[in-house]
Amino acid sequence: MTLHRRSLLAAPALLGAAALTHGAAAADPFKVGFVYVSPIGDAGWTFQHELGRRAVEAALGDAVKTSYVENVPEGADAERVIRRLAQDGNQLIFATSFGYMNQTERVAKAFPKVKFEHATGYKRAVNLATYSGRYYEPRYLTGIIAGRLSKSGVIGYVAAFPIPEVIQGINAVMLGARSVNPNATIKVVFTSSWYDPGRERAAADTLVAQGADYLTQHTDSTAVVQAAEEKGVWCSGYDSDMLKYAPKTHTTAVEMHWDDYYIDRVKQAIAGTWTSGDVWGGMASGMVRLSRFNPNLPAPLLGEVAAKTEEIKSGKLVVFSGPIKDQSGAVKVPAGKALTDPEILSMNWFAEGVQGKV
Incomplete structure (x- = not known):
């Protein structure tokens, strides 16, 4: 598993995103939370993860309800935000910064029924998985x-x-x-x-x-x-x-694509087949x-x-x-x-x- 990510000194801002609708509305949609280290903007690390979140909504519609928190500094703020997402009933939480690793691990221990995924880290548990790309x-x-x-x-x-x-x-x-x-x-x-x-x-x-x-x-x-x-x-x-x-002068960029991974992992969590593990996707997988x-x-x-x-x-x-x-x-x-x-x-x-x- 590779290492990563991120710190920003801006204050966290909690934003929500309603799930897109298709098919019959579920009484209790599966709740998924995302934690971002920087502003979403229209380019960059957080923007690519946000595209993945939107892809989950587009693919699963009323079966899911997602939310996100952007501008979350690494440290105490991260643990507070991750814990709040778990308390709010999110059943799967993606923490998308390397500096969230220890905080995610601590919250995962406190909420054993909630599933957690940490981008670019290396600490895992029964309910904590890791993922990243071969950049x-x-x-x-x-x-x-x-x-x-x-x-x-x-x-x-x-x-x-x-x-x-x-x-x-x-x-x-x-x-x-x-x-x-x-x-x-x-x-x-x-x-x-x-x-x-x-x-x-x-x-x-x-x-x-x-x-x-x-x-x-x-x-x-x-x-x-x-x-x-x-x-x-x-x-x-x-x-x-x-x-x-x-x-x-821009020739090209190293680009991350989280869409398929996020959709697959949310589907597994809904189906009850989600298990902890580590994914390190390369160019052959399309992740990078x-x-x-x-x-x-x-x-x-x-x-x-x-x-x-x-x-x-x-x-x-x-x-x-x-x-x-x-x-x-x-x-x-x-x-x-x-x-x-x-x-x-x-x-x-x-x-x-x-x-x-x-």
Whole structure:
């Protein structure tokens, strides 16, 4: 299971969403709650989860009633909100931030009849499951794009926290870039926040000033791609399609799709077949993918990315397969070997070519 997510200092705002209707109305619809760490907006991490919630309503109609709370900081506020959702009769609760992990675990113990799911965490119980995506797979592809398009060979990476999930992505971009440009490097700036447009913008400006002519991110706002557009440098977004915020320079984005997962898990909970477990979906499952491409990208590059996409989906291309060296030049993954899932999930080192400290 991969690690994640999120902190914001805004006050929580409780909002509701009525279920769409179809068929005969149920006397007691199945209640599902969602907890979001940032504003929903129209792009980013929370927006993609919100699309998943809406998909549940569209698919199940009167059989469900969903609600959500946005802008919930990690910490005491998160536990209070999750507990309130359980007290309000929600039978399944999705907590969509890594920083909600301990709080979700505590509330799950207090409400053994309620089912809980925590995005990107690793703590599980009989009534607590975990789920996430293999974001590093499409990130490798954005690395290929960056390696081909960058003239300086310097890729700027705005990242939130130095945790394994973030480190995986940085290394995957590096490996993708060096597969087409052996001299490519990545400069990293950490913002210490999942969602802080001001810090993200400042980090992007700093990286461009340091010579980066391709920007990417592991943060949630559109500030990085907007900075790239203003600076005239290529970029790739994260969480969702951000092309409209940088129509000239946004190449594509690593995009999450939670719709099918949420619908399936709610159906299982209603049917009484839900069980705890861990799901880590990759490109083959459709949980993660690349968003639409900038129409100005050269056809040969699009063909190359399409071919590598199919190799990842089929298993022919394994992102973290050797030989891979770390920053010091030491071999971390020998030729003919590949990192196991536990090794990927505990990654705490940067690949050769990444400039920055874990």
